[in-house]
Amino acid sequence: MSTATANKKKGGFLAGTANYLDERVGVAGILKEFGRKVFPDHWSFMLGEVALYSFLVLLLSGTFLTFFFQPSMVPVVYDGVYGPLKGAEMSIAYSSTLDISFEVRGGLLMRQVHHWSALLFVAAAGLHMLRVFFTGAFRKPREINWVVGFVLFILGMAGGFTGYSLPDDLLSGNGLRIIDGMIKGIPFIGAYTSSLLFGGEFPGEAIVGRLYSLHIMLIPALILVFVAVHLFMVVIHKHTHYSGPGRRDDNVVGYPLMPVYVAKAGGFFFIVFGVIMLVAATFTINPVWSYGGYDPSPVSAGTQPDWYIGWLDGALRLAPTHLEFMVGNNTLSMNILLPMIVGIGFLVVVALYPFIEAWVTGDKREHHVLDRPRNAPTRTAIGAAGVTFYAVLWAGASTDLIATQFKMSLNQVLTSIQILLIIGPILAYIITKRTCLSLQRKDREIVLHGRESGRIIRMPNGEYVEVHEPMNEYDLYKLVDFKSYQPMLARPNDKGVITIRSRIRAKLSSFFFEERVQPVTATELEAAHDHKEIH
Amino acid sequence: MSSKGKDLVVAQEGEHEYATGLAVVAPDAIKDPGLEPHRVRMTDKSEKHAKNAERQVTAMFLASIVGSAFALWAYFAFPLSESDLGTVRSNTLFLGLGITLGLFGIGIGAVHWAKTLMPDAEVSEARHQTRGSEETRARAIEIIDLANQESGFSRRKLIRRTLYGALAFFPLPGIILFADLGPNPADSLKHTMWRKGTRLTRDPYGTPIKATDVTLGSVFHVIPEGLNESDHKLEEKAKAAVLLVRVEPEILKESDERKGWSYDGIVAYSKICTHVGCPVALYEQHTHHLLCPCHQSTFDLTNACAVVFGPASRPLPQLPITVDAEGYLVAQSDFNEPVGPSFWERKA
Numbered sequence: 001m002s003t004a005t006a007n008k009k010k011g012g013f014l015a016g017t018a019n020y021l022d023e024r025v026g027v028a029g030i031l032k033e034f035g036r037k038v039f040p041d042h043w044s045f046m047l048g049e050v051a052l053y054s055f056l057v058l059l060l061s062g063t064f065l066t067f068f069f070q071p072s073m074v075p076v077v078y079d080g081v082y083g084p085l086k087g088a089e090m091s092i093a094y095s096s097t098l099d100i101s102f103e104v105r106g107g108l109l110m111r112q113v114h115h116w117s118a119l120l121f122v123a124a125a126g127l128h129m130l131r132v133f134f135t136g137a138f139r140k141p142r143e144i145n146w147v148v149g150f151v152l153f154i155l156g157m158a159g160g161f162t163g164y165s166l167p168d169d170l171l172s173g174n175g176l177r178i179i180d181g182m183i184k185g186i187p188f189i190g191a192y193t194s195s196l197l198f199g200g201e202f203p204g205e206a207i208v209g210r211l212y213s214l215h216i217m218l219i220p221a222l223i224l225v226f227v228a229v230h231l232f233m234v235v236i237h238k239h240t241h242y243s244g245p246g247r248r249d250d251n252v253v254g255y256p257l258m259p260v261y262v263a264k265a266g267g268f269f270f271i272v273f274g275v276i277m278l279v280a281a282t283f284t285i286n287p288v289w290s291y292g293g294y295d296p297s298p299v300s301a302g303t304q305p306d307w308y309i310g311w312l313d314g315a316l317r318l319a320p321t322h323l324e325f326m327v328g329n330n331t332l333s334m335n336i337l338l339p340m341i342v343g344i345g346f347l348v349v350v351a352l353y354p355f356i357e358a359w360v361t362g363d364k365r366e367h368h369v370l371d372r373p374r375n376a377p378t379r380t381a382i383g384a385a386g387v388t389f390y391a392v393l394w395a396g397a398s399t400d401l402i403a404t405q406f407k408m409s410l411n412q413v414l415t416s417i418q419i420l421l422i423i424g425p426i427l428a429y430i431i432t433k434r435t436c437l438s439l440q441r442k443d444r445e446i447v448l449h450g451r452e453s454g455r456i457i458r459m460p461n462g463e464y465v466e467v468h469e470p471m472n473e474y475d476l477y478k479l480v481d482f483k484s485y486q487p488m489l490a491r492p493n494d495k496g497v498i499t500i501r502s503r504i505r506a507k508l509s510s511f512f513f514e515e516r517v518q519p520v521t522a523t524e525l526e527a528a529h530d531h532k533e534i535h
Numbered sequence: 536m537s538s539k540g541k542d543l544v545v546a547q548e549g550e551h552e553y554a555t556g557l558a559v560v561a562p563d564a565i566k567d568p569g570l571e572p573h574r575v576r577m578t579d580k581s582e583k584h585a586k587n588a589e590r591q592v593t594a595m596f597l598a599s600i601v602g603s604a605f606a607l608w609a610y611f612a613f614p615l616s617e618s619d620l621g622t623v624r625s626n627t628l629f630l631g632l633g634i635t636l637g638l639f640g641i642g643i644g645a646v647h648w649a650k651t652l653m654p655d656a657e658v659s660e661a662r663h664q665t666r667g668s669e670e671t672r673a674r675a676i677e678i679i680d681l682a683n684q685e686s687g688f689s690r691r692k693l694i695r696r697t698l699y700g701a702l703a704f705f706p707l708p709g710i711i712l713f714a715d716l717g718p719n720p721a722d723s724l725k726h727t728m729w730r731k732g733t734r735l736t737r738d739p740y741g742t743p744i745k746a747t748d749v750t751l752g753s754v755f756h757v758i759p760e761g762l763n764e765s766d767h768k769l770e771e772k773a774k775a776a777v778l779l780v781r782v783e784p785e786i787l788k789e790s791d792e793r794k795g796w797s798y799d800g801i802v803a804y805s806k807i808c809t810h811v812g813c814p815v816a817l818y819e820q821h822t823h824h825l826l827c828p829c830h831q832s833t834f835d836l837t838n839a840c841a842v843v844f845g846p847a848s849r850p851l852p853q854l855p856i857t858v859d860a861e862g863y864l865v866a867q868s869d870f871n872e873p874v875g876p877s878f879w880e881r882k883a
Binding site for chain 2: 037038041075081082083101102103104105106108109112141174177178180181182184185186187188189190191192194195196197198199200201202203204206210236237238245246248249250251252253254255256259260263264266267268269270271272273274277278280281282294295296297298299300301302303313316317318319320321322323324329330331332333335336361362363364365366368399400410411414473474476477480481483484485486487488509513518519520521522523525
């Protein structure tokens with residue numbers, strides 16, 4: 001900003017442009033407001049950035065692909081350069097995908113850039129969500145932005161799946177076949193819905209064109225809108241920062257947007273783009289030519305969906321046998337519905353978690369200082385249980401590969417994973433909670449008695465003791481800067497009645513906070529120091 | 536307890552207090568020592584280091600130019616050749632590596648610039664409550680009240696209610712427009728191309744199969760005769776694909792009803808999984824199990840393809856077969872039940 005004003009005085013091209021823009025769009029006011037906005041610095045804040053930049057790469061590479069791809073399922077006889085498929089009957093969509101790969105310079109590179117950045121987009125968004133969850137960044141006032149981010153994650157999966165289905169090769173067609181089967185399993189409307197989607201019987205000649213409209217227009221437009229809302233709210237709230245000295249709920253500590261963040265974040269876009277480009281140049285992804293165009297008859301063993309769909313496919317696999325029932329004259333496919341209910345139920349809990357926690361804690365303050373995961377043991381344990389649940393479903397999508405790679409019985413692998421789906425999250429919850437509480441106790445230990453130095457000295461009386469080094473006040477404050485919560489008791493309301501609602505809340509609250517470790521207080525610290533002098 | 540700890544946030548204007556809920560704020564909590572003192576970098580202290588960093592950043596940006604130029608060169612230097620598909624690999628690799636260097640040069644250069652030469656002292660900026668000040672909120676309410684008064688939105692009930700009605704109805708035509716996306720499936724899911732006398736032919740060539748071609752233990756992927764000439768080839772194939780296997784007739788456990796559906800140990804079952812419709816394409820010879828590669832549903836061929844494992848619930852439908860006068864395998868009829876994934880209207 002200072003250079004801009006300096007230039008204005010001197011005149012010249014830059015000043016002229018700045019003046020022109022200011023008089024037309026008020027750019028000076030915008031710069032004054034945002035130019036020195038402070039952003040906190042932490043590696044974990046880059047995960048969301050990675051997602052955003054992967055999305056930009058998706059837009060760039062995707063636009064290139066639309067210039068060559070033809071979303072039509074009309075059958076043609078392939079006459080391109082790829083020998084093994086010469087003369088094969090296939091859809092125009094598939095044939096144009098082959099042409100992009102083999103006959104357009106840089107076409108395969110762009111296909112691979114697009115696919116890799118899609119995988120990275122969903123992965124980065126997922127990790128970003130985990131960061132937000134485990135640090136409590138979703139608390140007031142950011143609950144709505146959590147939901148916006150959640151919607152973005154779902155849209156990312158939708159974008160990925162619709163894109164995966166476009167080439168109309170054997171694997172993508174099989175993915176659609178599974179979707180068709182799942183939709184048909186929905187009671188009352190299943191068969192009709194499938195017909196509406198596919199334009200008649202599966203596979204039909206409509207689905208690729210329809211998914212194309214969704215994939216290149218509706219879904220990216222929605223993602224853009226939600227990204228805009230997401231970032232707009234970041235500006236309103238200002239970014240959170242980690243707890244530590246000088247970091248409070250009423251300030252934000254970090255570097256100014258101009259010039260430091262412009263350089264760092266701008267540079268980071270090129271680094272993310274560069275990593276995607278490097279991976280795309282050196283690693284094949286989705287070689288659509290290897291299995292040929294879609295045909296409902298052949299399928300190859302050991303195929304896997306893109307990673308972010310894996311957990312849903314795993315849920316389908318884990319459903320126990322014989323879950324289909326007759327309801328009068330109709331078929332109720334619980335083997336399809338149960339996985340859908342489990343999957344959707346999991347997502348609903350994820351989306352609503354901020355509201356659940358806010359209700360349990362009764363906390364109405366604004367939170368801008370992040371929790372260290374160990375300082376919120378129950379939340380961290382719930383998160384670990386959720387991650388485990390997701391991971392087990394995900395592993396469930398690879399039962400066949402686990403069995404063949406490790407030479408185990410397929411049936412036993414599947415049964416083990418079914419059991420793990422129930423037990424895994426419970427174990428993860430217990431282990432994580434214990435670990436968090438232990439880490440908190442260790443923090444107390446360090447605050448009160450200093451760090452273990454590893455130096456052993458022998459006292460004149462023959463006793464060996466280890467020297468503990470006291471911490472400096474800044475490092476020490478990092479370990480005590482958190483709040484402890486007290487479980488709530490079920491209290492009677494104005495009418496003297498203890499409502500069920502308040503009972504549930506009390507139960508939940510004691511579930512959350514029964515076991516807790518308090519931060520070291522000044523009094524305790526002083527007492528510990530006095531004690532040491534005596535010793 | 537927690538009635539008013541140091542952390543209780545007070546709004547800038549208007550003295551608003553927020554419930555701390557169950558948070559415990561100890562009155563003797565350890566005091567915040569404030570921001571850590573800034574550590575000076577080498578590039579701040581010595582002009583030589585700063586100059587060095589400047590050279591490094593410049594070198595990165597120059598490397599970027601070289602990378603982009605290399606990519607331009609590679610575009611022409613590694614053309615795609617019709618006769619050698621290996622050229623696709625070198626085109627992808629060298630074009631990609633050039634662009635990568637072009638991107639990395641800019642990215643790493645800019646970040647290095649920020650980290651070594653731009654100020655790295657963290658600054659603190661005040662953060663305000665998201666909630667508007669009392670004054671702002673009062674004014675907002677005033678505006679809404681005024682708008683309400685001027686429009687008579689609350690007062691003129693008839694207008695308000697009919698507006699709600701109109702808004703509820705106007706999207707309906709938009710929804711009904713989508714009804715023509717696809718026809719009512721009606722009975723189409725319940726029938727396939729198989730008819731009495733349709734020959735069983737090899738997938739994908741369509742050549743007929745003689746019973747004598749099917750040796751013990753062999754598997755044939757089968758489509759109905761005439762499928763390749765059909766107008767809706769893929770749709771028909773997605774329902775009519777069949778797997779043909781010959782086993783020793785004595786190991787087949789056949790119900791009385793199905794006694795005549797096989798021919799001398801040759802059985803034909805729908806290849807479309809009753810779970811979500813993947814082709815059940817894997818046959819395990821010594822167990823006589825059919826396995827769906829998608830979700831591992833396993834069917835026992837000798838026991839009317841009953842489900843022995845996996846998420847499927849129903850046996851694979853059996854196609855009744857026999858031989859015609861020339862010894863070719865033919866269907867006795869269509870399947871006696873709908874094939875493929877279950878759907879609500881499907882009767883047992």
